[in-house]
Amino acid sequence: MEKWNQSYGFLLGKVLQKMETNFVEGLSPFEINARQYGVLLFIEGNPYSSQKDISENLQIDRTTMVSHIDHLEGLGYVERTRNPNDRRSYSLLITDKGKDVLDSRWEFLIHTELEVLAPLSDEEKQLLKELLIKVWTTL
Amino acid sequence: MEKWNQSYGFLLGKVLQKMETNFVEGLSPFEINARQYGVLLFIEGNPYSSQKDISENLQIDRTTMVSHIDHLEGLGYVERTRNPNDRRSYSLLITDKGKDVLDSRWEFLIHTELEVLAPLSDEEKQLLKELLIKVWTTL
DNA sequence: TATTGTTATACTCTATAACTATA
DNA sequence: TATAGTTATAGAGTATAACAATA
Numbered sequence: 411m412e413k414w415n416q417s418y419g420f421l422l423g424k425v426l427q428k429m430e431t432n433f434v435e436g437l438s439p440f441e442i443n444a445r446q447y448g449v450l451l452f453i454e455g456n457p458y459s460s461q462k463d464i465s466e467n468l469q470i471d472r473t474t475m476v477s478h479i480d481h482l483e484g485l486g487y488v489e490r491t492r493n494p495n496d497r498r499s500y501s502l503l504i505t506d507k508g509k510d511v512l513d514s515r516w517e518f519l520i521h522t523e524l525e526v527l528a529p530l531s532d533e534e535k536q537l538l539k540e541l542l543i544k545v546w547t548t549l
Numbered sequence: 550m551e552k553w554n555q556s557y558g559f560l561l562g563k564v565l566q567k568m569e570t571n572f573v574e575g576l577s578p579f580e581i582n583a584r585q586y587g588v589l590l591f592i593e594g595n596p597y598s599s600q601k602d603i604s605e606n607l608q609i610d611r612t613t614m615v616s617h618i619d620h621l622e623g624l625g626y627v628e629r630t631r632n633p634n635d636r637r638s639y640s641l642l643i644t645d646k647g648k649d650v651l652d653s654r655w656e657f658l659i660h661t662e663l664e665v666l667a668p669l670s671d672e673e674k675q676l677l678k679e680l681l682i683k684v685w686t687t688l
Numbered sequence: 689t690a691t692t693g694t695t696a697t698a699c700t701c702t703a704t705a706a707c708t709a710t711a
Numbered sequence: 712t713a714t715a716g717t718t719a720t721a722g723a724g725t726a727t728a729a730c731a732a733t734a
Contacts, residue, residue: 414590418662419572421681422565428688429558445724451553462692471726476694498692498733523557529687534680541669541677542560548668549567584701601715613702615717637710637715691734699726704719711714 425526432522433515440511441485445470449478450512453488453504460499487511564665571661572654579650580624584609588617589651592627592643599638626650 414420434444442450452464461479465472479502482488487508493501504512527535553559573583581589591603600618604611618641621627626647632640643651666674 412594414587414594415682415685417658418666418678418681419565419568419658421678421685422561422568424685424688425681426558426561426565429561433558443724448553455551455553460692472693473695473727474725477724496692496734500693519556519558526688527557527684529683530680534683537676538680539557539560541673541680542557542564543554544668544673545666546554546560546563549563549665582701599715610703611716612704612718616701632715635711635715639716689734692732693730694732695728695730697727697729699724701723701725703722706720707718708716709714710716711712 428526429523432525433519436518436522437515440515442482442487442511446478446482447512447515449475450482450487450504450508453502454509454512457503458493458501460493460502462499464502482508567665568662571664572658575657575661576654579654581621581626581650585617585621586651586654588614589621589626589643589647592641593648593651596642597632597640599632599641601638603641621647 430444437443437447448468449464449470452468453459456463456467461475462472464470465475470478479488479490479500483490485507486505489503489505490500491503493499524535527538530538569583576582576586587607588603588609591607592598595602595606600614601611603609604614609617618627618629618639622629624646625644628642628644629639630642632638663674666677669677
């Protein structure tokens with residue numbers, strides 16, 4: 411056992427890196443990156459959001475959001491309509507096409523994650539999730 | 550519970566992000582980033598390595614390694630001497646100053662990690678480490 | 689005046705290709 | 712010819728500042 415294996419950060423990083431590499435590869439046919447997948451997921455869960463809403467919640471700069479939404483709109487995954495109550499902002503909605511991508515890649519994501527966690531038993535996987543949620547909910 | 554909390558990747562990412570933010574802040578007075586800290590750690594554990602050795606082991610491009618080592622050498626954290634057996638390559642060693650930074654930041658790293666993991670009991674922390682090592686050793 | 693979105697611009701991090709010195 | 716290291720250059724991804732439209 412080398413020194414750096416004693417760090418939770420290095421261990422978490424190694425496991426996450428493996429999951430991310432696989433997931434990003436699976437996204438490439440749909441021409442979006444992991445960040446944009448996260449934006450799409452947020453819009454599905456929070457319909458009629460503005461770009462600012464997403465920026466604040468996902469902690470992405472608002473100028474960066476412009477290009478993410480430009481990209482997702484260009485692919486037909488989201489739709490921009492002006493908010494009638496405040497014409498400065500947009501009302502963003504996921505399209506049916508966007509929802510298809512989201513659902514298909516969600517199943518893929520869960521599948522690749524379980525592949526990486528294959529060395530663990532079902533009980534251990536459940537335990538890992540509970541520990542992570544316990545940490546996360548008090549972040 | 551929202552949908553994305555059901556993904557191990559998102560949960561791992563959230564926990565890791567919190568650890569990394571704190572760690573990177575703690576590194577800034579020493580003018581190195583997390584990647585360069587990893588390089589320093591490798592050189593300590595593998596003295597007389599060449600830049601190529603580090604590139605291959607840490608999966609960092611060799612042209613990127615040049616600037617990392619330039620930077621660490623400029624700060625007096627590592628020493629380049631030619632390998633007498635093959636004068637194309639360097640023999641890299643960590644300096645006393647570099648070792649001081651490494652040790653001080655190692656303690657800091659462990660401390661910040663435990664801060665993030667504070668919601669877990671000692672037994673749960675130990676369990677988490679065992680689960681991560683079990684996954685990592687079969688990656 | 690303040691806010692949402694936009695554009696132009698710059699900065700960081702990393703990768704590609706061509707070069708040098710050694711082997 | 713091949714390899715370790717270097718340089719110049721370009722490409723992502725992101726952030727800062729100034730601007731337009733709307734409040």
